[in-house]
Amino acid sequence: MTALNELTLAEARDKLAAREISATELTRAHIDAIEKARALNAYIAETPDHAITMARQSDERIARGEAGPLEGLPLGVKDLYATNGAHTQACSRILEGFKPVYESTVTANLWRDGAVMLGKLNMDEFAMGSSNETSCYGPVASPWLPPGWSQEQARAAGAGDKKGLLVPGGSSGGSAAAVAAHLCLGATASDTGGSIRQPAAFTGTVGIKPTYGRCSRWGMVAFASSLDQAGPIARTVRDCAIMLRSMAGYDPKDATCVDMPTPDYEKALGASLKGRRIGIPKEYRVDGMSEEIDALWRKGIDFMRDAGAEIVDISLPHTKYALPAYYIVAPAEASSNLARYDGVRYGLREQGRDIVEMYEKTRAKGFGPEVRRRVLIGTYVLSAGYYDAYYVRAQKIRTLIRRDFETAFHAGVDAILTPATPSAAFGIGEKTSADPVEMYLNDVFTVTVNMAGLPGLAVPGGLSRDGLPLGLQLIGRPFDEETLFSAAHVIEQSAGRVQLPASWWA
Amino acid sequence: MTAAANRTKFIKGATGDWEVVIGMEIHAQVTSRSKLFSGASTAFGGDPNSHVSLVDAAMPGMLPVINEECVRQAVRTGLGLKAQINLRSVFDRKNYFYPDLPQGYQISQYKHPIVGEGEVVVDVTPTEQIRVGIERLHLEQDAGKSLHDQSPTSSFVDLNRSGVALMEIVSRPDLRSAEEARAYVTKLRTILRYLGTCDGDMEKGSLRADVNVSVRKPGAPLGTRCEIKNVNSIRFIGQAVEVEARRQIAILEDGGKIDQETRLFDPGRGETRAMRSKEEAHDYRYFPDPDLLPLEFEQTLVDELASALPELPDAKKARFMSDYGLASYDAGVLVMERDTADYFEDMVREGADAKAAANWLINEYFGRLNKAGLTIETGPVSARANSAIVQMVSGDVISGKIAKDLIEIVWEAGPQADPRKIVEERGMKQVTDTGAIEAAVDAIIAANPDKVEQAKAKPTMLGWFVGQVMKQTGGKANPQSVNELLKSKLGL
Numbered sequence: 001m002t003a004l005n006e007l008t009l010a011e012a013r014d015k016l017a018a019r020e021i022s023a024t025e026l027t028r029a030h031i032d033a034i035e036k037a038r039a040l041n042a043y044i045a046e047t048p049d050h051a052i053t054m055a056r057q058s059d060e061r062i063a064r065g066e067a068g069p070l071e072g073l074p075l076g077v078k079d080l081y082a083t084n085g086a087h088t089q090a091c092s093r094i095l096e097g098f099k100p101v102y103e104s105t106v107t108a109n110l111w112r113d114g115a116v117m118l119g120k121l122n123m124d125e126f127a128m129g130s131s132n133e134t135s136c137y138g139p140v141a142s143p144w145l146p147p148g149w150s151q152e153q154a155r156a157a158g159a160g161d162k163k164g165l166l167v168p169g170g171s172s173g174g175s176a177a178a179v180a181a182h183l184c185l186g187a188t189a190s191d192t193g194g195s196i197r198q199p200a201a202f203t204g205t206v207g208i209k210p211t212y213g214r215c216s217r218w219g220m221v222a223f224a225s226s227l228d229q230a231g232p233i234a235r236t237v238r239d240c241a242i243m244l245r246s247m248a249g250y251d252p253k254d255a256t257c258v259d260m261p262t263p264d265y266e267k268a269l270g271a272s273l274k275g276r277r278i279g280i281p282k283e284y285r286v287d288g289m290s291e292e293i294d295a296l297w298r299k300g301i302d303f304m305r306d307a308g309a310e311i312v313d314i315s316l317p318h319t320k321y322a323l324p325a326y327y328i329v330a331p332a333e334a335s336s337n338l339a340r341y342d343g344v345r346y347g348l349r350e351q352g353r354d355i356v357e358m359y360e361k362t363r364a365k366g367f368g369p370e371v372r373r374r375v376l377i378g379t380y381v382l383s384a385g386y387y388d389a390y391y392v393r394a395q396k397i398r399t400l401i402r403r404d405f406e407t408a409f410h411a412g413v414d415a416i417l418t419p420a421t422p423s424a425a426f427g428i429g430e431k432t433s434a435d436p437v438e439m440y441l442n443d444v445f446t447v448t449v450n451m452a453g454l455p456g457l458a459v460p461g462g463l464s465r466d467g468l469p470l471g472l473q474l475i476g477r478p479f480d481e482e483t484l485f486s487a488a489h490v491i492e493q494s495a496g497r498v499q500l501p502a503s504w505w506a
Numbered sequence: 507m508t509a510a511a512n513r514t515k516f517i518k519g520a521t522g523d524w525e526v527v528i529g530m531e532i533h534a535q536v537t538s539r540s541k542l543f544s545g546a547s548t549a550f551g552g553d554p555n556s557h558v559s560l561v562d563a564a565m566p567g568m569l570p571v572i573n574e575e576c577v578r579q580a581v582r583t584g585l586g587l588k589a590q591i592n593l594r595s596v597f598d599r600k601n602y603f604y605p606d607l608p609q610g611y612q613i614s615q616y617k618h619p620i621v622g623e624g625e626v627v628v629d630v631t632p633t634e635q636i637r638v639g640i641e642r643l644h645l646e647q648d649a650g651k652s653l654h655d656q657s658p659t660s661s662f663v664d665l666n667r668s669g670v671a672l673m674e675i676v677s678r679p680d681l682r683s684a685e686e687a688r689a690y691v692t693k694l695r696t697i698l699r700y701l702g703t704c705d706g707d708m709e710k711g712s713l714r715a716d717v718n719v720s721v722r723k724p725g726a727p728l729g730t731r732c733e734i735k736n737v738n739s740i741r742f743i744g745q746a747v748e749v750e751a752r753r754q755i756a757i758l759e760d761g762g763k764i765d766q767e768t769r770l771f772d773p774g775r776g777e778t779r780a781m782r783s784k785e786e787a788h789d790y791r792y793f794p795d796p797d798l799l800p801l802e803f804e805q806t807l808v809d810e811l812a813s814a815l816p817e818l819p820d821a822k823k824a825r826f827m828s829d830y831g832l833a834s835y836d837a838g839v840l841v842m843e844r845d846t847a848d849y850f851e852d853m854v855r856e857g858a859d860a861k862a863a864a865n866w867l868i869n870e871y872f873g874r875l876n877k878a879g880l881t882i883e884t885g886p887v888s889a890r891a892n893s894a895i896v897q898m899v900s901g902d903v904i905s906g907k908i909a910k911d912l913i914e915i916v917w918e919a920g921p922q923a924d925p926r927k928i929v930e931e932r933g934m935k936q937v938t939d940t941g942a943i944e945a946a947v948d949a950i951i952a953a954n955p956d957k958v959e960q961a962k963a964k965p966t967m968l969g970w971f972v973g974q975v976m977k978q979t980g981g982k983a984n985p986q987s988v989n990e991l992l993k994s995k996l997g998l
Contacts, residue, residue, distance in 0.1 A: 088566070100566070218568070218569050221567050222797075254569050255572065255797060335791075336599050340564040344605050
């Protein structure tokens with residue numbers, strides 16, 4: 001029999017409903033797995049007692065026949081989400097010791113539906129990063145074995161500085177690693193430029209960034225408000241569909257959250273793609289793209305065609321400007337969003353002779369180098385004399401990018417298929433000393449979606465020659481996550497779920 | 507009217523006349539129960555940090571949501587200023603670090619304010635009216651308050667005001683004297699209070715002014731201006747303009763030049779002091795707040811609010827002049843406060859003659875209120891009682907002199923007092939019986955033959971006779987009858 005923590009979320013749900021297992025034993029299996037997997041550094045705060053209490057309550061509700069849609073299902077929560085009374089630091093020193101007295105809307109929705117919280121998951125500091133190496137708690141190791149490594153080698157690295165182990169991607173690296181390593185049935189994540197989709201692709205999991213406005217941002221530590229969006233990472237398309245349905249929904253506390261009914265996404269699975277048109281954007285065939293990624297993409301196209309979809313070549317001409325424009329808009333908003341971390345009211349405070357020195361010392365010590373870099377870039381592009389040249393132009397590009405997509409959708413394309421990342425996962429430490437732009441290039445296929453506010457989903461399409469997972473990305477019309485789930489389900493069925501090699505960490 | 511025309515406002519300097527040019531930014535606290543972007547109370551005077559929501563304290567992940575009542579108040583105000591209402595406006599972030607600014611930015615409106623150009627008609631004197639252009643009105647958050655006197659080693663912060671809605675009302679540089687500046691703020695305050703969009707309480711900081719002052723030789727281009735921050739009374743606004751203008755004139759006449767800077771007015775010393783220069787000015791890095799969508803509403807909302815707007819002071823004044831025949835000055839005084847205007851109209855409705863009621867209020871009742879430190883709302887005499895008094899004077903039931911005694915009694919007795927009953931009970935009615943008056947007149951004439959002689963040569967002696975008769979009759983004789991009788995009997 002499969003270990004309880006290796007069930008999919010949907011399987012566990014069905015077994016709980018059939019009273020084959022209890023929420024308490026399901027939760028305990030996860031707590032045990034988490035304890036054994038500390039070498040991965042996926043959880044930065046474990047809440048086992050709280051989890052058991054919640055699980056017991058779930059069992060009682062199940063016994064009374066009052067089970068919610070996620071009743072008794074143990075989940076991990078990205079450290080970006082405010083969780084009442086529990087560790088919430090967005091993996092930054094500046095929020096040292098911060099425990100909010102409030103619960104984010106998205107996590108509150110999950111608990112309302114019966115889910116169980118296992119703990120808080122590692123991430124890049126303030127969600128700024130593509131490898132989970134900027135966390136103040138250190139890097140997360142992917143459960144995937146680096147090509148050519150032995151279990152012993154990996155174990156040794158895992159006990160040490162983790163150099164050479166694979167990154168799980170970022171910023172939702174803890175979420176992706178925990179899901180891949182069966183340390184939760186699913187996890188909340190967030191995506192500002194690819195932070196759900198890239199880690200999902202690197203770890204062979206499924207992640208969806210829904211349409212901007214689908215989930216409430218209330219209680220999520222803000223990185224770039226106009227781009228941030230909550231979403232789930234899980235092991236199957238179905239599991240993502242189940243989680244997103246609970247996470248999403250109108251929230252009057254977020255002015256950018258849309259008042260629309262949330263569909264039952266699980267129903268979209270199995271829908272036929274016959275006659276649906278899938279767009280293939282030529283601009284995503286970037287210079288130097290590996291043959292491997294190209295092959296993956298072609299395979300994805302075949303899956304779609306075989307399922308009856310019509311393949312259409314499309315053009316999204318402003319794609320190449322998306323990354324530079326993103327790296328103006330996102331830091332600009334971040335520089336302002338992070339101004340509240342000043343040492344005055346909560347979190348870290350370094351004393352100074354006067355208020356200015358206190359600010360300087362607190363922020364210098366509290367923010368890591370990548371966060372400082374983006375605050376500086378953001379401050380620069382918004383400053384007098386540069387605003388028009390950078391921020392205003394970036395916003396114009398953003399409009400053009402959105403228009404590219406609108407044109408394609410207007411011409412009858414139902415969804416767009418691209419690779420999720422330009423490569424498979426790389427090693428911890430491999431890119432940290434290099435030009436930061438090299439790290440930023442990880443987001444080249446994903447940022448356009450945030451810039452346009454569209455839904456995007458990453459689903460495993462197969463393995464690289466080295467045996468590492470590779471992901472395909474589906475991009476949809478605004479608020480048409482259902483088509484993405486239908487198409488992703490086809491890919492999942494066709495490609496088969498990627499199988500994680502035996503664990504080296506436990 | 508253009509300022510260049512009015513030479514009487516010029517300031518005399520050693521080198522000749524100088525013209526002062528003033529523009530103002532008024533920060534008016536919006537009357538609303540909760541803050542601009544949070545549900546916390548706006549009540550004044552709570553314990554420190556007792557009206558603070560998670561949003562006001564800028565806790566991680568908190569988001570602003572616009573308070574629609576504040577939007578309606580801004581639109582009402584825009585309509586009251588006869589201004590352009592922008593159906594689409596944008597909230598921006600104004601970024602700077604300060605301990606009483608928890609977000610590290612103030613949410614304000616920079617490029618696209620909710621209200622555009624308008625105009626205020628200001629009565630500078632009973633005979634002089636000026637038009638002051640309004641450049642814009644925008645909504646923004648107030649900051650908290652730093653407390654430096656609570657501890658020897660630290661400053662404390664009170665966030666009760668943090669996030670309270672303010673309207674910043676920016677005028678054109680259309681004002682030319684301290685008097686005009688005072689009159690403008692007075693008028694703006696009157697309009698806001700009529701609209702119910704700001705209580706105008708300057709002591710509580712509900713209305714603060716940043717005053718931009720520059721000077722120039724008449725006809726010359728605009729001079730370099732200085733901004734005097736946060737002046738919090740109408741009197742101080744006048745003083746600040748006066749001393750700042752003289753400071754600038756002295757510098758210029760000495761051959762110096764004015765540095766563009768922000769200054770503070772010190773009412774104790776009667777001077778302005780430099781706060782920060784242009785070079786030290788913050789780079790606020792304004793950009794549209796991504797947490798808020800552009801503020802958009804339909805013209806129907808504007809129409810709805812316009813149709814529910816109260817009669818505003820200018821219209822009321824015009825009506826008082828045309829319907830009641832009041833003089834411009836009297837009408838102007840009565841409409842200054844909406845409660846006063848209502849009180850006046852209540853008196854007329856109760857039967858008082860409008861002009862007589864206006865006179866009585868302005869020349870008698872307001873003085874008493876002022877002396878007692880009361881307002882028309884807190885004063886002890888009802889409109890009905892004052893109306894009765896005025897009616898009795900007009901109907902010759904009591905004399906004007908008795909009326910003054912009467913209001914004293916009514917004042918003490920409180921709002922329930924019935925002046926007619928008091929007059930009846932205390933026998934204060936005016937004597938109009940000519941027989942009785944004649945008897946008194948005759949008695950005085952008979953008793954003072956020498957004075958009668960003098961009066962023939964000097965008719966102003968008549969006053970002395972009137973006084974004697976009034977004394978004899980306990981002030982109740984009708985003065986007109988006394989006058990006429992005396993004149994004829996003395997042969998004047």
